[in-house]
Amino acid sequence: MNEGEPFIRFDWIADNLDAIGQRLGEHLLMVIPAVLIGFVASFALALLARRFRRTYGPIIAVTGTLYAVPSLALFVLLIPFTGLTLVTGIIALVLYTLLILVRNIVVGLDGVPPDVVEAANGMGYSSSQRFWRVELPIATPVIIAGLRIATVTTIGLVAITTFIGLGGLGYLIINSGVRRFFPTSIYVGVLLCVLLAVIADVSLAWLQRRLTPWARSRVAG
């Protein structure tokens, strides 16, 4: 950092809007597929765990261990399989969503009161009708609570992918920020990460309220 240079240089921001937008785009192009794939994979694992209860413990143990592995290490350990590519980034990000999502989907579905299930059975619902029309809607607030945590976590983790050359907002923080002693770029990167997380979180909370208007008072945000 040069003597007397201000912390935030607005002229740099104005001159580099295109580059900043490009990094933001790269960031989103990792977050969105990772969360979507993670959600589908978690749903499958959660259904498996509910059908065969014995698999729940091992699924949580394995996903929990993966969750403890530092992101930089996990990205690097996938390099031997998939190289320094976007696929490496997405696989690692998907793995990180599994613990949170599987657990919330299972806990949400398990939380459906037995007499509600009984009532659905009494009304002659088949098990798939019961799942889609009764159990899943009741579990939705807990599932979306998990989705919010997973999405916000993923947005933060994508910032690490710059270390394996994938760009994203981490590029602004590390490559053009910390490494060049240039605070403006750091703060722009961090601020955009935070904004992205807040927007994603608020949008999902809104989605949850729209999908389950009856649950408004029972599950906090």
Next chain:
Amino acid sequence: MELFGEGLAWLSDPANWTDPRNGILLRLWEHISLSAVALGLAVAIGLPLGLWIGHTGRGSGAVIAIANIGRAVPSVGWLGLVFPITLVILGRGGLGFIPAVIALTLLGIPPIVTNTFAGMREVDPDLIEAGRGMGMTARQVVRRVEVPVALPVILAGVRVSAVQIVATATLAAVVGGGTLGDFIIQGIDVRALDRVVGAALLVALLAIGTELLFSLIERLLVSPGIRAGMSSVRDDAAQLLPSEPVPSGH
């Protein structure tokens, strides 16, 4: 796949461990000492704060704010935020250990505060009432009733914090803080992938080891009577939904 073999070969060469300037032992020591100091500071700040807010019930809005900030700022963001400030204040001393330890402490505080708070609020009010009825002072109620009952949730917060700190200490290399991350970050730059993969294996083991160590501490410290009363699902939910420990109107 052969990269794994190269990583293991790098790890199994004793010369790589003992190099006094850039050896694995030195980096491991940097990693552990940095993490330990940051965790100690995070507990020293976060625990009293969470206990106080949880006990009095005042300032729960602050806890939710801390939880949300903690979640929204990316781990590498803390390093980025702190680094220019220490650099301006301390000059060259603003590189290395100091910005790293400040960033890791800030990163470690939110899980401890939110879990301590959530644990304290979940204590059955009847128990607190019973404590008071037995003539306990407010301090005694906190020490003998609230903390022991809330302990599993509090310790889960410390564990989450510890794992995050150890994980993020890897990134401290970028501000000159050394640690095992140094092999990874420098190694990628010069395409020395044997070091990169070897160090990543060590970092992964260190983080998993931290998780196991703190799970063991939880097992040892939590009173058996309280442990028996908890279902695993409740324990999981408490760690996973720390942003919603208190529904509004609580």
